[in-house]
Amino acid sequence: MAAAVEIVDLVKTFSSSFRRKTFRAVDEVSLEIEQGQVYGLIGPNGSGKSTTMKALLGLQEPTSGVCKVFGCDSMKVDARQFVGFLPENPYFYKHQTAEETLKFYGKLCGMRGKELRGRIDELLELVSLENARKRRLGGYSKGMLQRVGLAQALIQKPQLVVLDEPTAGVDPVGSRQIRDLIFRLKQQGTTVFLCSHLLEQVQEVCDRVGIIFNGKMVREGTIEELTSVQNRKEVVIEGVGRSVLDEIEELVESKGGAVVASGAPHKSLENLFIDIAKQVGEEAR
Numbered sequence: 001m002a003a004a005v006e007i008v009d010l011v012k013t014f015s016s017s018f019r020r021k022t023f024r025a026v027d028e029v030s031l032e033i034e035q036g037q038v039y040g041l042i043g044p045n046g047s048g049k050s051t052t053m054k055a056l057l058g059l060q061e062p063t064s065g066v067c068k069v070f071g072c073d074s075m076k077v078d079a080r081q082f083v084g085f086l087p088e089n090p091y092f093y094k095h096q097t098a099e100e101t102l103k104f105y106g107k108l109c110g111m112r113g114k115e116l117r118g119r120i121d122e123l124l125e126l127v128s129l130e131n132a133r134k135r136r137l138g139g140y141s142k143g144m145l146q147r148v149g150l151a152q153a154l155i156q157k158p159q160l161v162v163l164d165e166p167t168a169g170v171d172p173v174g175s176r177q178i179r180d181l182i183f184r185l186k187q188q189g190t191t192v193f194l195c196s197h198l199l200e201q202v203q204e205v206c207d208r209v210g211i212i213f214n215g216k217m218v219r220e221g222t223i224e225e226l227t228s229v230q231n232r233k234e235v236v237i238e239g240v241g242r243s244v245l246d247e248i249e250e251l252v253e254s255k256g257g258a259v260v261a262s263g264a265p266h267k268s269l270e271n272l273f274i275d276i277a278k279q280v281g282e283e284a285r
């Protein structure tokens with residue numbers, strides 16, 4: 001079974017107007033996303049997240065390297081039939097309603113009649129906009145607009161959804177709704193590739209994470225691999241005080257308690273990110 005996403009040694013250079021130099025926005029990035037996984041790409045502003053996504057979507061031609069979607073080269077039109085995309089700043093016709101917007105995108109994807117009407121109802125329910133379906137988008141909040149954007153990205157039931165900052169500018173409640181939507185997509189078996197600055201949410205929702213700085217992938221792995229602190233153990237105990245650390249089992253049992261879990265303690269993804277930012281900053285000096 002082909003991976004949903006395969007990016008191998010992706011390089012994307014842009015020419016800078018300063019002395020006609022070129023610079024690498026993406027510098028030999030490789031990553032793989034298995035079908036059904038939720039993958040988060042995190043990194044500071046300008047680190048190359050959107051450029052990586054655009055190359056994967058065939059919107060920007062790689063300078064070198066290869067991007068594949070379900071085994072199909074991203075630069076081939078065929079690759080796009082499997083993919084839905086929510087750009088960082090989606091543009092909408094503000095005079096249209098949510099229903100009209102989805103109809104417009106559905107028709108662009110070749111959908112018509114009953115099939116399209118059914119899909120629009122399904123999506124408006126999924127993004128909780130049934131009650132606002134007849135309202136013009138000009139009157140929508142940022143969170144509602146992002147949800148219309150998500151519905152638009154899902155119109156032709158893509159197997160892979162690429163979300164560039166799906167919660168940008170959305171308040172905590174709205175971003176929770178978007179997080180829940182991503183969970184629902186995962187339950188349905190859809191592969192999700194997202195980038196976000198909301199690290200707590202990335203930690204909650206993603207199976208794997210890539211951390212990108214200055215166009216380079218500096219760390220990559222499952223949340224468990226990235227956040228577990230090596231060479232340390234923690235013990236979760238019940239019914240006894242925290243000071244009981246040595247000979248824990250006998251001691252806890254002798255006090256009528258029980259060891260209920262043990263393993264590597266974790267630092268938050270946010271702390272990991274900040275540690276790497278400091279490290280990369282020091283190396284750059």
Ligand SMILES: Nc1ncnc2c1ncn2[C@@H]1O[C@H](COP(=O)(O)OP(=O)(O)OP(=O)(O)O)[C@@H](O)[C@H]1O
Nearest residue numbers: 014015025043044045046047048049050051052088
């Ligand atoms: N079309 C372009 N022409 C020239 N430079 C570009 C172009 N697109 C992106 N860049 C530059 O490439 C670098 C990476 O940009 P990119 O948008 O991929 O970053 P990002 O990680 O998505 O940032 P953000 O978190 O702010 O969205 C930046 O320095 C940006 O200015």
